[in-house]
Amino acid sequence: MTFEEIKHDEEQYMMHTYGRFQTALVSGKGATAQDAEGREYIDFTSGIGVNCLGYSDEGWVKAVSQQAAAIQHISNLYYSPVQTAVAGKLCKLTGMDKVFLCNSGAEANECAIKIARKYSFDRYGKGRQKILTLMNSFHGRTVTTLAATGQDVFHNYFFPFTEGFDYVQANNISDLEQKLGEDVCAVFMELIQGEGGVMPLSQEFVDAAARLCREKDILLMIDEVQTGISRTGTVFCYEQYGIQPDVVTSAKGLGGGLPIGACICQEKLSEVLTAGTHGTTFGGNPVACAGAREVLDRVTTEEFLEEVRHKGAYIREKLSAMANVSEIRGKGMMIGIVTCQDNAKAVAAACVEKGLLILTAKNLLRLLPPLNISYEEIDKGLAILAEVMSAI
């Protein structure tokens, strides 16, 4: 099929929920994708932080295809060794106690929200159900995770939204103190706001949140859907802040390209969700788990993490010498670029025409390259970006 035919069918048959770049991707290897006409693109997106081992990684393909050939799905009424391997690995990596497996970031966050409310209900009874999130955050597209998202643009059309959320200004400790009333059961936040424009929280704010939560038995819940799975140079970003959350959510990079999410909790929360209080048909699917097991085995070694940090620093250094760059934000291989001319969307579209896939977030360019991208591919991609940035 040609691109025009594919685009025609999309317009005819699909709900128009996405503004798409003008290409249809049909195959890929490493950090290089191919479109329907055989043109190649360097990929600085990994989907949106999903394909952390790039396209069609040999070990990953083997892991998921062997699992598909062995048994592709069983219901959660039965035990599954590949599920327990993923859960065990996540517990080891975080030092936390229990995992619930689901299919997406929004679902992982729904699980966290349910844990917070039920923990508080079980222990303190009714009336302590409010969850504080941050202004400019993003937590997902379900009605409840939209409510958790602290941006007015997401609070339209779908009324009534789930009650019981309030929004704190990021990095404003006194605003947090003021809003931490008797009715609050959890503080839920990203450490680097991804969709909000790659905005890292300050150490002081995160420290204050951790301290205030501990004092009042309020749960500290960290949304690591975008920052997790080695994206920022440590397995989870919270490690770099030196805090120990009560709940961590993960998705995006976890499956290396298959839909899987995880909600990970500390021991005091491990018995909050009991049989009948939560569940999923597809969550913890064996094929998705086989992908996640391969990802977790590969991206969490100290050598691999060192590579991620090094590549992140290398990309940053090259970017800082580029025309039209006014600020570079983020950590590791989660990078936001403020352009001098405030033209990120136009830059991204021009990059695609020249063979580079790149994301935006708010008015920034955003880079989430596959974690195992080669330096050769990095150089090729940056050369295209530099050309576009100086021409546009």
Ligand SMILES: *Cc1c(COP(=O)(O)O)cnc(C)c1O
């Ligand atoms: C992408 C994202 C989500 C939503 O994940 P889905 O898999 O699209 O449901 C939630 N939180 C953060 C921080 C994200 O980046």
